[in-house]
Amino acid sequence: MKDIGVDSPVNRLRSRAPGEVSMTALLERAARERPGDIFFTHGDEAVGLDEFNRLVNRMARNLQQAGVTAGVHVAVMMDTGRDYFATWFALAKVGAVEVAINPAYRGELLAHQLRQSASMIAVIDEEYLPNLATAAGEVDDLRTVVVRGDSWSPFEVAGPSRSWSGFDRLLAPQPEDNLGLEVPPDSIGGMVFTSGTTGPSKAVLLSQHYMAAYGLMYAEVNELDESDVILNFQPVFHMTGKFVAIAALAVGGRMHVMSRFRVTGFWDEMRAFGVTNVVAIGGVCNMLLSVPATPDDTDNPVKVVYAVPDLPELHTEFEQRFDCVVTTVFGSSEVGLPIFRSPADVYAPGSAGRRSPHYEVEVVDGFGAILPPGQVGEIVVRGRGPLLLCSGYNGQPEKMLEATRDLWFHTGDRGRFDDEGNMWFVDRATDSLRRRGENISSFELESQIARHPAVAEAVAVSTPSELGEDEVWVLARLREGFSVTPEELLQHCETVLPYFMIPRYIEIVEDFPRTPTAKVQKYKIRAQGPGVATWDREAHGWFIRGRKLVREATERTMP
Template sequence: MTNLGSFISGHAQEYPDKTALITSQRRLTYSEYDERTNRLANGLHTLGVHKGDKVATVLEGCAEYAELFFACAKMGAVMVPMVTRRLDDEIDALVSMSESSILVVASDHSERVAQMRARGLLRDLRYLIHIGPAGPSERGRAEEGILDYEQILAEAPADQPPTTAGGTDPVILLSTGGTTGLPKLAIHTHESLLWNVFNFHWNVGFRHDDVCLTNLPQYHSGGMNCFTVVNGVLGLTGIIVHHFDPAEFLRTLEEERVTYLLLMPPVLYDWLVKAGADKYDLTALRVFFTAGGNFFNRDKVRANLPHSEIFYLYGQSETVGATTILRGPSIFSRGDSVGRVQPVMDWRLVDALGEDVEAGVPGELVLRGPNLFSGYYGNAAETDNAWRDGWFHSGDMLSADVDGFMYFEGRTKDVIKTGGENVYAVRVEAALTAHPAIKEVAVIGRPDPKWGEQVCACVVLEDGHSVTAEELVRSCRAALAGFEIPRAYFVVDSLPTNPVGKILKQQIRDAIEEGELRPLGAQGASS
C-alpha cells in the first residue's frame, strides 16, 4: 500500500543534497524537504489531525504548498486546496463542504481571510495556520487557534511520522472546474495520483536531472498533480512560481537550465515571445507541455523552440490531469486532435442511449481506470450520476478517428441544435480562431423560433484589428457547413471566465438576451 510521502523520504536517503524545490526566496534539498514534511506531519498530528482529516489552503505558489501536500500524505490527512480567485462565500462553502478543520493561509491572503472570519465565515475551523506574517487583525492570537507555520515545524520532531495511509485512501480533494454553481470536490487517492505519475513518465520519459517549471497555480490539478506530485515522486527539481512575470519567467528558464516547461494556456507563450524569448538561451528545454483550448500558436512554438518536443493534453480534475496526450509530429499532422487516451484507461464514445458510436461520430467520452477519482466528496447524487455501469461519464463530447486519435467536440451541454442538426461549438470556435483578427471566441446557442436554436459567436479581437460579420461568414464557409456558421457575431473586450479559466457561456447568453451586447451589422449564413 504505497504512500506518496514515502517517495520524498526515499529520495532523501538516495540523494540528500539534490535540489528538490526552488522559489524566488529559497532552495530546498531533498534532505531538507523530507525533514520539513516530517516535522509538519508530526506538528499537524499534535494539533489533533488524524488519518482522513481535511486541511484546506488559501495559497498562491510557494514551497510550503508542496510541503503541505507531502506532509498530509505522510500522516494520512487530506489536502483541500482552494482556488484563490473564487469569491469569499464560495471558499467558505467549500471549506465547510469538505469538513476541513484547519486552514493554511499565506501573507498575501491573510487579511482577506481575517475579514472573512470577521464576517462570520469559516466559523468551523479549529486552527488557522499562517505562512509569513499574519494580517494586522490576527497577530498574536495563538490562544484563539491562530498559529505560525514555521513555529509548528520548529517545535515538532523530525522523525518519520507513523501512518497506515496509502493505496486507495484519499489524499486530496480537487475542485472541479464547473461553469455553473458551486464546484464539486473530486476525491483522489494515493493510488490515483501515482497512476497519473506513471502516465506522465510513460509519455515524457523524465530524467534524473530534469528541472521543471510551470506557471500553473498549485491549486490547479495541473499545477499540483502534473507538476508538484510528479516532481516529488520521481525525484526531480521543481521551480515554483508565485507570480507570473514573462521577463522573470524567461530569466529563470535560462539561468536554471529548465528542461521541462508546463505552460497553459497556449496564449501565454505569446507573452514570452513579446517579452523577448529569442534573446534568451532556451536550448536546455527538451519538453514543452501545454493544454487549454485551441493550440493556435503551435507553429510559433516549434519555430522558437526547435530543440523541444511538444506535447498537448486534454484533461479533467476527475482524471487527475491528462485524459489524452498528443505529442511530437502528431501535433502537426493530426489537425485539431487532442491525442490518444492515456493507455492506463479504457474508453468508449457513446450516444445518448449509451451505445458505442462509429469512428468520426461525436459521442460522450466515458472512462474507467485506476487514475480516476473515486467520487465527489459529500455528494452521493452527483457521484452516482457521474459513475454509471462502472464507467465515468465525462460530460465531454469527442469523436475518434480509426487510429484512436480524439477530437474534442464540446460539452454534452454545449451542443447547439438548429434545424434538426447538431452543431458542436468547439468546431465552430476552431474555424473562427483561424481568422487573423480573432484572438478568442466563444460560440453559443440562443433561442430561435424557427430553427430551435441560433448559432452565435462572441469574439475578442487581436490588438489593432477590426472585422465585419460578412468577413467572418466568408471565412467560416471554407471550414463549416451552412447550418454551422454563426448567424450573429458580438465583439467584446474579454470573455467572462470562472476562477480556473473556463468560459462562462451562460453569462454571455444572459448579456445577449438582456441587450447588453449588440451584434455586428450582418446576419450569418443561411441554413
C-alpha cells in the same frame, strides 16, 4: 510512445502495488536514495530532498500535536513556495486531507468551498485573511486558523469561537526521522474544486494513490527522466501544480518554481535554471509567441512543452521558433490523463492524442452506445488499474452516481476519434468556462452577479480569447424600474468575485433567447458573439493586473 526503460514512469505505475505509489512513498524513497540532490529551486532558494523530507517530518509531528490526524480536513490558502509544498506533504504523511482552495476566493464562494469540504482547520497566508473574514462567519465547522505571516491578528466574526496560531507552530523543533505511519493508498489525501454547471462547484476527492499516479502519468506523457528540470508556475491548489512536483520526485529530476508566470524575462529564467520541460496551459504559448522574435529564441534548454490547449494554428510556429516539441492531453481532476500525445507520437493537427495504456476511453451517444470513428459524442473513461479515477465528490455521493453509468465515468465533454485512434476534443457538454487555466462555474458566476440589486437575471457564457481558451461574457436582464451601467456592474463583480472570474464583456439586455419552457438558450448567445451593444472592459481601460482589477490609461479607451 517511446520505450524509456524498465524503470520508466509507465512501468513504475504498472508494476508497483498501489501502496508503493503515494506521495509519502515517493518522497521518502527519493530522500533515501538521493539525499544530496536538489528537489526544487525557487528564486535564490535551493531545497534538497533530504532537507525537505526532514522539514516535512517535523511539520507532520507538529500537526499531530495540534490534533491533525487521519481524515481531518485542512483548507490551505497559501501562495506557492516551500511552505506550501511542505504543508501538503506533511498532511499526506499523517493521513489528513488537504483541501486546496484558491486564495482569491471570498464571500459566499469561499464559504461554499469551506462548507462543502467540511474543513475544520485553515492554513492561510496573512494577506488572504480579509478574504477569509468575508466568509468565516457563514462556516460552522472551521475551528482553527493557522496564519503564515508576521503582522496579523485574529478577526471578529459571528459564529463559533476559533483558535488562532502562527505558522511557526508547525516549524517548531521535532524529531525529523520518518513517521512510519501506514496511510492506505485508497484513503482520501486531498480535495480540489471543479467547475459547477447546474449547481455550485463540487469538491473532488483524491486518493493518496491517485495523486501520485497523476504525477507518474505526467512524467510518462513528457518522457521525463533524471536529467530533466521541470518548470512549475502553477499554484499548488491546481492539480497541475501538484502533479508536476510529484513527477520531479518520481523520475529523479528537479523542479524549478516560478511564483507566477511572466512573459518578460521568461526565456532568460529558463536558461538560468536549465529548464527542460514547461507546462504551458491557459494561453501561455500564445503569450510567448506574442513577444517579437529574437535571434536567440532557439538558444534555450527547453526540450518539451506541455500545452493545453495545443492550438493547431500555433503548434508548428511554436516548435520551430523555440526549437522544442509540444505535447498535449485530454484530462481532468476526475479522470487523470487518459488521452495524450508524447514527444515520440505522430502529430495530428488539433488532436489531443491517443489512449493512455492506463485507461479505456470511448465516445458514446445519448444512450451510452459506443460510436464509430468520425462521429461526435460524449467522452467516457474508466481505469485499467485500481484508483486511477477520483473517489467521488465530498458530501455529494449522488453526483458521482450521476456521472458513472454503465461502468463508465461520463466526462460531460464531447469529442471524436479517427481511424488511427487520435481523439479530438470538440466542445464542453456543460456550461463551464475556462480562462487562463482556471475553471469557472457559470452557475456560481451568475449567482454572484445576480446579487446586484438591479439585476433580475444573469447569464455567463464563453467567447473565444485571442490567447486561447475563453473570455467571460456576462449578459444581465435588469429588474423593472432599475438601472445600472456595465462599469457599475464590473465594480460589483470586483467585490464578489475572484479576479479570474471577472468578465471582460458585459451586456445589458431586455431578455435572452429561450426555449418554449423558458430555459435560456446559451448556445444561441455563444453563436452570436459579442456585438456593438457589448461593453468591453479592456476597451475602456480596465485590466486584470497582478490578480487585481485596475484602471489604466490606454489608447483604446473610449469616451
